[in-house]
Amino acid sequence: MLLAGMFIVALILVSIYPDRRGAVFNTSMDYLTEMAFILPAVMVLMGLFSVYIPEETVVKHLGKASGSKGFFLAILFGTLPTGPLYVAFPMASTLIKKGARISNIVVFLSAWACIKIPQEMVELQFLGPEFMLARLSLTIIFVGLMGFVIEWMMKRTNGVIDG
Amino acid sequence: MSITAILINAFALVCLIYGFYRDRDKAVKSLKKAAKSLFGILPTILIIIIIIGLMLGFVPPAEISRFVGEQSGILGVLLVGAVGAVLHIPALIAFPLAASMLESGATVMAVAAFITTLTMIGIVTLPMEIKILGKKFALLRNGLSFIIAIIIAILIGVIL
Known part of the structure; x- marks a missing residue:
């Protein structure tokens, strides 16, 4: 229409x-x-990721990961799945209940939102390698920092997430 | 076909072959999903392409760059960032749209701000995020995402 x-x-x-x-x-x-x-090609990749990397795999690995391993897993699992960001909210909620670190949840959600691999392919095609690499690396750095800030602010008051 | 496009297709092909090698049924299921989402997103892509064509054909680059070009400075970046935060369109489409902005005189900075806020911040989905993850978390995430989007944009503008 x-x-x-x-x-x-x-x-x-x-x-x-x-x-x-x-x-x-x-x-x-x-x-x-x-x-x-x-x-x-992008759609084929998205299809493959969604079938081969089910939600349970992500929740299982990210729920217990800690330290720098947690950070890299959060980036990795954030860049692999597909679908709009709001699909990830229930997963993030499950992860929090399973005891995952707030900072890792933030990193996971951010990676999901703006540096997913199929998405990066389209960025590479339309905006070129320099732009893509610059945005990718800056995003990883600042998203990590944001994770710590949000975790700190959440803990400073009560440490529990309502809802 | 550009080298980039060839690389992307080669990567997808390798992944697909590996998928078939691992599990035939799953690979077929992936392909079906791919076809379904391809047809699902096609109308939206065509709409955006028509909008891009009209924009580049009708709106003079000088007009666009007045808002998001060199002379608009940081205000232009904030403006585009805010537009990106409010818009609710699939991320895949953000990139051709961003490329057309660049072509018509927008700065790299403005384009980077647009992509980052568009993908990371969802004003439309905020009520849902609040319900699922809590008010504090959702507001902090969206608010700080805007700030880091602007920082990332400025740094990209400096680097490139």
Whole structure:
């Protein structure tokens, strides 16, 4: 529906301004082909990850991990699964109940949100290796720091999570 | 096809072959899931591509860069960061959108802020996050994510 609407809007716009037709069409086609080259591969990866790495595996390993191992596992398990971030909230809740560190939960959620591997592939394609690597490494550093800050702030008051 | 695209496809192929080698049924199931999500996301991708085409075709780069380009400075970064926090669109689509912003004169800084807040912060899903993980945790996570998104963006702007 929305797609049809958008398509009609585009058609109307380029018929009012025929001189823009070429630019709009060429840009759209460029982006479409760039997407078409990688999208099936990205989807295959997402499918594989979701079938081969079930939720239970993540909860089992992350629930008891500690120290720097916990941090790296949180990054790893965050980058592997797929799906939107809100899918991870119930998992994070289960992990907290299982006694996982708050900092690791934060790292896990953040990695899930913004440095998932299939997502990084699309970033590589559209924004290039320098941008992707810079954002990836800075994100890992700052997400780790944020994990400690949130853990500290949560513990400072009561240490328990309500809800 | 670019080298990047070839590498991505090769990586997916290797993973798929390994998947079949490990467990045929699971690999078939993965492929079915992949096909399903591909068709699921296709309309959204086409919509975004049309929007990108119209934006680059109609909005002069000078207009865009006034808000998110060199002269907008840190305010532009904060603005795009806020837009990213409110928008609720799949992350996969954020990247072509970000590329089109770059093409039309946005700074690397603004684009980095957009991607990070878009993916990490969810105003739309905040009520759900509060319900599942608690008010304090959810607010801290979203609030601090905005701050680190801006820091990451500034650093990327400095590096690149």
